[in-house]
Amino acid sequence: MAEYTKPLPVPSPETQPFWDACARRELTLPFCTACAQFFFYPRAFCPRCFGDAIEWRRCTGRGTLYTFAIQYRPQMIGFTPPYVTAIVQLEEGPRMMTTLVGVTPSPEAIRCDMPVEVTWEQASDEITLPLFRPAG
Amino acid sequence: MDLRKRIAIAGADETDRIGIVPDMTPIMMQAQAVRNALADAGLQKSDVDALFVADPSPMSGVQLCEYLGIQPKYIDNTMTGGSSFVIHVEHAMAAINAGLCSVAVIAHGETGFSGRRRRGARQGGFDSSLPAAQFEAPFGAGGPASTYSMAAMRHMHEYGTTSEHLAEVAVATRKWAQLNPKAMMREPLSIEDVLSSRWIAYPFHIYDCCLVTDAGGAVVVVGAERARDLRKKPVWVLGSGEATTHQSLLGMPDLTRTPARYSGQRAFDMAGVSRADIDVVEVYDSFTYTALVTIEELGFCEKGEGGPFLANQRSAPGGDFPMNTNGGGLSYTHPGMYGMFILIEAVRQLRGECGERQVAGAELACVNATGGILSATGTLILGAD
Ligand SMILES: [Zn+2]
Numbered sequence: 001m002a003e004y005t006k007p008l009p010v011p012s013p014e015t016q017p018f019w020d021a022c023a024r025r026e027l028t029l030p031f032c033t034a035c036a037q038f039f040f041y042p043r044a045f046c047p048r049c050f051g052d053a054i055e056w057r058r059c060t061g062r063g064t065l066y067t068f069a070i071q072y073r074p075q076m077i078g079f080t081p082p083y084v085t086a087i088v089q090l091e092e093g094p095r096m097m098t099t100l101v102g103v104t105p106s107p108e109a110i111r112c113d114m115p116v117e118v119t120w121e122q123a124s125d126e127i128t129l130p131l132f133r134p135a136g
Numbered sequence: 137m138d139l140r141k142r143i144a145i146a147g148a149d150e151t152d153r154i155g156i157v158p159d160m161t162p163i164m165m166q167a168q169a170v171r172n173a174l175a176d177a178g179l180q181k182s183d184v185d186a187l188f189v190a191d192p193s194p195m196s197g198v199q200l201c202e203y204l205g206i207q208p209k210y211i212d213n214t215m216t217g218g219s220s221f222v223i224h225v226e227h228a229m230a231a232i233n234a235g236l237c238s239v240a241v242i243a244h245g246e247t248g249f250s251g252r253r254r255r256g257a258r259q260g261g262f263d264s265s266l267p268a269a270q271f272e273a274p275f276g277a278g279g280p281a282s283t284y285s286m287a288a289m290r291h292m293h294e295y296g297t298t299s300e301h302l303a304e305v306a307v308a309t310r311k312w313a314q315l316n317p318k319a320m321m322r323e324p325l326s327i328e329d330v331l332s333s334r335w336i337a338y339p340f341h342i343y344d345c346c347l348v349t350d351a352g353g354a355v356v357v358v359g360a361e362r363a364r365d366l367r368k369k370p371v372w373v374l375g376s377g378e379a380t381t382h383q384s385l386l387g388m389p390d391l392t393r394t395p396a397r398y399s400g401q402r403a404f405d406m407a408g409v410s411r412a413d414i415d416v417v418e419v420y421d422s423f424t425y426t427a428l429v430t431i432e433e434l435g436f437c438e439k440g441e442g443g444p445f446l447a448n449q450r451s452a453p454g455g456d457f458p459m460n461t462n463g464g465g466l467s468y469t470h471p472g473m474y475g476m477f478i479l480i481e482a483v484r485q486l487r488g489e490c491g492e493r494q495v496a497g498a499e500l501a502c503v504n505a506t507g508g509i510l511s512a513t514g515t516l517i518l519g520a521d
Contacts, residue, residue: 006276009269009270010264040271040386041271041387069286070337071276071285072334073336076282097275099276107339123274129274131275
């Protein structure tokens with residue numbers, strides 16, 4: 001594997017299960033059983049009800065492209081412009097930030113609300129990142 | 137309690153030089169700006185009994201007190217990014233009205249341009265325990281252009297805002313800068329120039345993005361009695377509001393909204409004036425989009441109508457919606473946390489000190505600063521004496 005030069009997430013106690021699941025190529029999110037809703041990012045309490053009745057549940061990995069931008073400057077170490085940063089609206093409700101791959105980084109090729117699906121990039125032994133690509 | 141006209145801004149000024157100032161450190165700039173603002177107010181250093189600062193270095197408030205040689209009885213290090221200094225005015229209002237202090241200085245100084253060499257390449261830029269370090273940086277989001285662009289894209293998608301709408305803001309703001317001798321960018325700029333310029337982060341062209349400069353500024357805030365006998369006529373705080381809705385882009389409840397809808401409503405409610413009463417508007421323009429969305433959130437037009445509202449150079453000199461009359465962060469100066477400078481400009485407009493760019497008969501100003509990733513806002517309604 002080529003040397004990985006982008007920033008690597010350092011899991012914290014409340015996010016470790018998320019990253020552990022990503023390493024198995026499973027997208028799992030915290031689910032508040034009191035609210036019967038998912039939330040993201042992971043934290044020790046539900047940001048709605050402030051309760052701690054939280055389970056990890058697997059998601060489909062499907063969603064829509066809530067928004068995106070094409071980065072023409074090296075906004076982050078290790079990234080080679082142009083590349084596409086995006087926020088995905090997951091089927092299960094929450095939104096998460098990602099890199100949109102499998103698409104030409106040009107305004108004509110990308111539109112908000114297009115269907116997307118998760119794809120995985122192994123960054124290290126511990127970390128596999130959930131990226132997204134156009135679905136289909 | 138009626139908080140109108142209980143405090144006033146008595147002094148306001150920048151550092152002697154703004155723009156590219158490689159021979160000054162941030163704290164030097166803060167101290168010089170404080171000196172200039174006190175002179176503007178006709179007050180002495182010994183009069184100051186409260187200090188407000190947002191410099192991100194450790195214990196920056198205490199550090200600046202020591203550097204200035206003051207021992208104030210009230211200190212506030214509230215840090216909400218570029219909106220800090222406008223929010224400090226509200227905090228000073230609370231402290232002065234509570235009798236805890238009487239002469240408050242709000243200080244800013246940053247070497248956004250010259251300090252870049254010292255900072256080096258982006259390493260993620262975050263404390264690894266912060267959410268953004270795990271859930272934004274690994275996916276390529278970094279500086280403000282990379283995140284604000286995603287907010288703007290959603291606004292364009294939902295409301296039909298166009299690159300031309302954004303360019304209108306850049307061009308109108310440049311026209312104001314051409315009237316301000318202190319502005320960095322004073323060359324003519326056309327809509328076509330903006331649209332044909334290179335992309336920084338689509339949908340932002342380079343002219344949609346603010347400058348990166350070195351600058352400092354300070355204002356002096358006093359209670360009503362003290363305001364009466366100072367060197368210049370007071371600029372009254374009629375209304376104030378602050379609000380925060382999130383920190384990271386990821387945590388933003390709705391990418392097309394900003395907390396200005398809350399801080400703005402609070403400020404207008406307190407002041408008891410309507411949007412139509414406002415003569416001059418000074419809002420944070422880290423990007424053209426920031427100004428456009430803020431005008432919507434403050435209620436000057438319907439949600440989503442910021443583009444059409446500001447079209448046809450409505451906010452330019454001679455237009456009926458004078459906005460960002462110093463030339464803005466886009467063309468005048470933007471050292472990083474720009475909120476101080478919209479405050480200074482509003483004071484000058486209400487005093488009638490703006491020369492060529494003076495808005496005739498300006499008696500009421502609306503100021504709104506935005507900090508973080510459209511995260512925290514402060515709104516003020518200011519009135520001439
Ligand atoms: Zn809950």
